[in-house]
Amino acid sequence: MRTAFGFSLGAWLGATPILGVHTWMAVTSALLLRLPPLAVVLGSNLSNPITFIPLTILEVRIGAMLRGNSFSAIPREFDAASLGGYVLEAWLGWLIVGTLMAVLSFTVVRLVQHLSN
Secondary structure: OOOHHHHHHHHHOOHHHHOOOOHHHHHHHHHHHHHHHHHHHHOOOOOOOOEEEHHHHHHHHHHHHOOOOOEEEEEEEEOHHHHHHHHHHHHHHHHHHHHHHHHHHHHHHHHHHHOOO
């Protein structure tokens, strides 16, 4: 159970729309919550350099929908005024995407644990 919770926490943390700190957040969270560090770090690696951009685009789209904005594509040019909106939308979207990733990964790990016993 602790392994599944740790992996799902890692998946939740790994979905955050910031790059380069997922492992640090995972290790720190594992130590603070006394969870298996390897499970948390592995879960955080669901977001990696290959999946980071699609995850972030999905988070921005969901965040835009939550704010009532339409979002069809990433613009080719950013300006300082619009960047703040995208950051907010990415974090709002992370709440949904990260939570879904955590629930799904917890379920999968528990199923694998159940089938292996």
